[in-house]
Structure formats: C-alpha cells, structure tokens
Amino acid sequence: MKKKLQSDFSWPLFFMSSLMLFLILPSCQDQVESTYTYRTQVPVYMQMSTFREADIIIEPGKALDNPGKIYLYDDFLFINEPQKGIHIIDNTNPSSPVTINFINIPGNVDLAVNSNIMYADSYVDLLAFDISDPRDIKVIKRVEDVFPHMFTDQLTSTFITFKDTVVTYDSEVMWGWGGPGFWGGRSEAFLANSASSDGGGGSYGQGGSMARFTLMSGHLYAVDDYNLRVFDVNMADDPKYLKEINLGWGIETIFPFKNKLFIGSNTGMHIYDAAIPSDPKVMSVYQHVTACDPVVVNDDYAFVTLRSGVTCRQGSDELQVLDIKDLYNPQLIKAYPMENPHGLGLAGDYLYLAEGEFGLKSFNVSDVNNIDKNRLEYLKSLKSVDLIPGPKSLIVIGPEGVCQFDYSNPEKLKSLSCIQVKNQIPM
C-alpha cells in the first residue's frame, strides 16, 4: 500500500523535474565575465585659498597610519603622514616614546626644524611653526606660492594633486581557462593595461609635492622633482624665499655635509657648494644608471644606494661607495650588490642600511673596499624604509611602524621600542 502511494505521488514529481531539466538544457552556453581592478591616482584640482582660510588644527596624539618621513629634533621625533600632517612624539626615553599631538597639515610631505621653528610644506606653501613648547604649537608664518610647480593656474591659485583610488571596470580581456586565446581574448591588451597601471601603482604614495627639506647655515633647502629652492631662515620665524636652481629631473634626496649639499637623483648624485648659503654652486654631477638613490656622506666617501623598482625605472640594487676627496671629481670605488636598499645612515664607521622588505643590515665601513666582508648584522624581520642614527637611539621606520634600537654597541642592536602602525599592510 505504502509503495503504491509513493509511486502515485512520485510520477508527476518525476515528470516535472524532467521537464525543468530540459527547459534548462538549451541555455547550455558558458558565461564568462572579466573585471579589472587597479590602484591608481586620480587628479584632484584644488584651490589653495580653501586651505589658507582654514586653520591648521593641532589634534591630540593619534595612531600612525602611513608614516612617511621621520625627523629628529632634540628629544622630539617628528613623523610625517604624507599629505595629512605631522605626528610629534616625545622621545626623551627611546624605550617608551609618547605621542604628544598631531598637526593637521593638508598636503604636507616634508619638514625640517631649526631653532625651535619647524618648517613644513602644505601643497604650494611653506609654513613655519613655533615648537618651543611641543604641547602648544603655533603657526607663525605662511610663505605663499613657493612650490609653484604644482600649480595648474597660478592666477586663480588652482593646483593639482593626486588622490589614491581603486578603480574597477569591466574588462574585455579573457583568457583564464585553457590559457591565452582560449576565450578569444586579447591578452596583449591586458598586458598593456597592466604595464600602465603598474606604473601608476608604483608611484603610489609619492603623488603630489615631492619637496624634501634640509637645513644648513641658516638656510632651508628644499628639493622637488626638478628644482632646489633656497630659503633664508636666519630669522627663524620669518623664512624668506630666495631662489630656485634647476637640477634636471628625478631629484630624490638631499643630504647636507660641511657646507656641501649632496643631492641624490634618479640618474646620479649632484654635489653643490653652499659656502655662500644663499647661492649654492654646482661642483660636480656623478652619473650612474637610472635608479633610486639616497645618499650619505663622510669626509672621504659618499655612500649611495641604488634601488630597482617601478618608480625607479629599471635599476640595479646596490650600494655604491664613491671617493669624494676631490668634490669636483667623485670616483666610484666599489659597488656592492644588495637586496632592495632604501634609506641608509652613517654613524662613525658604522653604516646602517634599510633593505626594504628584506630587513635591516649593518656594516663596518672603515675598509670601504671590503664592506661586504664586514657585515655585522642582518635583521631580516625588520622591514625598513629609512633610518636616523640619533644621539640616543637608532630610529628605523618601516611599513609596520617606527622602531628604536640601542646601538651603543654597533655590533649588536638592542631593541628599545616600536610604535606600531594602525593599519598594517601585509607584504
């Protein structure tokens, strides 16, 4: 009886499911969709007046988000948050740094401090702050329109800046299963796309003003991609814009040493004599392959790191040692292969080198011909971008935060503290 009921009930069900099945079957064509998502920078047009009218706001200390430049002045550590502002950290005790406050400066990329006055850029302007009491910071001066390369229209003071964004669009390129051409796709188009977006992605985080600052002999020197700008800051609270000197292209870093300016660019190292601080004169330009290159210098030698990378064009990864006894004729002594060197710092005979995601290396460089044989430490887990050998500690900045080390024994770094970044980026 049960079986009879079951079959009476099941037959219509069976036919219905069969019918459904055969209704579906004719639409038996595979579907494929392709979307392309990439990082890029979109241009944003802004008017400087918007920022000039708004007050610079001093906020209470907050977590690091995306640290950029670091600067050490007395017992205070300044950490720039690119395009956003500057964190001020009380570093009296490097084992336990204390965040004091955050100066909200739109468009800020770099800073320098001189006699309790901090200079910082804000898009096209240069700002001066009184930081004699870091807990009570005041804006004392705004020098307008001194970084005019950002202007698209100076009359209306409109300038262009770039905002990092992620874009998704439908792609017509398809070649997943079965390899290129399987879906009749156009893989060349994708490769072309990738190449262009890669360029965009690589320049990420560097968009906008690329001013880099240094102070020497009562003058502030700022480099952007093409120019060296000189400010007279003998009256610390009243910086005066003096002149600009064209340097070519791809200017990256500036390092002052004994009245000389060593400027690293994508193509080489420029040496300027700043004996007359208001009027630096070119002494020599050392050319090398196209790569990124910070510079540090002692009396006899310059240490230059060259780094390959998207923004750095096709370069090599090495540490070059130049003989600069004759500043008019720097000579390459030796090049040492490295992993992916970024910033570097020199403390006496000891060189500390940030190897990007490969870690941090330290060397004894008293024998410049055998630096590779005198490697002291290689901290592979410490991802690092730049460092400052400070009077109390070695300060290392990386994507994970700002870490400090006791380097009184240069052979063996001793970790003191780390300020972690809020949003860490897995590498």
Add this chain to the structure above:
Amino acid sequence: MYSRLVILSFFIFSIFPALGQNAPYVNHTEFGPLVGKVNDDGERLNFSIQSFNGVKLNPYHEVGFLVGLDTYPGFKLMPLAMGWRGILEEGDEVSPYASMDIGYGSAWMEKRVITNQMESWYQGGTYISPAIGLRKKANKSKLEYTWSIGFKRQYAFFYEGFRMQGFTPGIEETNLPPGFSSIREESYIFKSLYLKLGIVF
C-alpha cells in the same frame, strides 16, 4: 597535495560505512562527459567522475556526501557536495530515479603561479547538478547500474594580479587584496550537459 586527497578519501570511505551500522550504506559511483558550449562556435567536452557515499533512509530516498573530480579546459575542480537520490519504483528490475547534488567545486589542485610580480590562481565555486535516469538491477548480485542525463551549473574564478613593489599603504574598503596593485578577475559559469554511467552498491 596527494596526502590531502588520501586523508579525505580515507575519511569519506570510513565514516559512511560507520554510519551504515544503523542505516544501509550506499555508494553510487558515476562517470561521464560534461558537454558545454564555450561561445557561439566553441564546444567543450570534459570528463567527470564522482562518488556518492550515503545512507538509504527508506526504499525511496538516499542522502549522502559526494566527492569527485571534474576537468575543465586547463584546470580541475574537486566537487564536494551533499547529494540526494530518489528512486521511483524500488524493487522493479528497472526503475527511474532522480538526483540532486549541491555543493562546492574546489580548485585546491591548481597551483598558484607566481612569476616576478605577477600572480595567478584559480578559485572554485558553488555548483548545482540535477539529473534523471534509470537504475537497473544486475543479475544475481546487489549491484545496480545507472544511466542518467543531467545538468551541471558550476561557478568558478580565475585571478591574475600584479604585486606592488616597495611599501605602499593600503586603501581602506576596497576589493583589492593587500599587496596588489591590480587584479583581473574572470568569473565563469560553466553550464554543462552531464551524461553519466554508474554503479550502485
């Protein structure tokens, strides 16, 4: 990779007979071609094998877990699914039956390809596969043979991305995985006609 497969099959082939202490254990192993159309002029012929392990709830219903292997052009998926078998005329020599499998096709057998900054990988997706067919009892044994025709709708994905060099901050709330400057996603829906031959024991 193969050790995982061994462990998985051990698990499947040991757990279901154990369940079968109370309800009769059923294995239904099927294989056959998956036929599809890539686009207007391209045909796709792939192969599929699957093993359903379950229990006979009553003479008309069997439920269980299904594991198998499907080939698609250039890659393989492992279906892991819940399955149902409904038998219309239990006891007859030939009886119609229907089946429904719903699960996930896993792409774990496909390796992630990393060349310089570029990475590509596959990701599986859900699938649904209804079918109807006939079951025929073999002479003088508990075996049954099955012939069925069905449909299989399988989702899958292919990703191709460029890793960023150096240090770059993340952009919050985006659909780009960390560390990548660009990603291309291909999403697929494979719609296949499924012809299967099988045995039940």
